[in-house]
Amino acid sequence: MERTLVLLKPDAVQRGLIGAIITRLENRGLKLIAIKFTSLDRSLAEQHYAVHQGKAFYDGLIAYITSSPVVAMVWEGPDVVALVRATMGATHPRDASPGSVRHDYALQVGRNLTHASDETQTAAVEIKLWFSEDELVDWDRANDAWIYEGE
Ligand code: IDP
Ligand code: MG
Numbered sequence: 001m002e003r004t005l006v007l008l009k010p011d012a013v014q015r016g017l018i019g020a021i022i023t024r025l026e027n028r029g030l031k032l033i034a035i036k037f038t039s040l041d042r043s044l045a046e047q048h049y050a051v052h053q054g055k056a057f058y059d060g061l062i063a064y065i066t067s068s069p070v071v072a073m074v075w076e077g078p079d080v081v082a083l084v085r086a087t088m089g090a091t092h093p094r095d096a097s098p099g100s101v102r103h104d105y106a107l108q109v110g111r112n113l114t115h116a117s118d119e120t121q122t123a124a125v126e127i128k129l130w131f132s133e134d135e136l137v138d139w140d141r142a143n144d145a146w147i148y149e150g151e
Pocket of ligand 2: 118
């Protein structure tokens with residue numbers, strides 16, 4: 001089953017939106033595999049956002065993501081990478097669809113509340129960066145047959 005990395009960024013934590021955002025992922029039927037509440041050091045932030053190094057917003061982005069604790073999670077489900085990106089909405093809240101997290105709770109791109117892996121390949125790399133293998137929990141969910149067809 002496909003997996004993705006989700007971060008609730010410092011603004012989501014400071015604004016008390018951890019529960020509201022996790023509830024949306026649970027309500028969709030996605031399955032939580034790992035979760036931690038932690039502060040990033042600069043090294044992890046730079047590795048996580050390596051692809052953006054050199055861009056105009058890079059320094060601000062590193063300052064933002066290291067400014068306060070984050071919630072890091074791994075979620076599982078069919079097409080979970082695309083599903084979670086849709087639930088979070090477009091990078092810029094101005095472009096995010098009504099009903100998405102970034103539309104409903106955010107205004108500006110530099111305070112857009114969440115990170116979610118953008119491709120399955122990226123997800124695999126990001127999950128390895130944030131979690132060790134023994135932190136990924138293998139568990140049976142009682143209602144899977146009512147969420148996944150053909151179970
Ligand atoms: P994503 O988070 O939707 O995948 P990316 O393009 O990968 O978006 O950018 C990573 C993060 O960098 C964004 O979520 C946002 O926090 C920040 N960011 C992107 N573009 C800008 C910008 O133009 N100004 C300020 N911050 C930006
Ligand atoms: Mg991205």
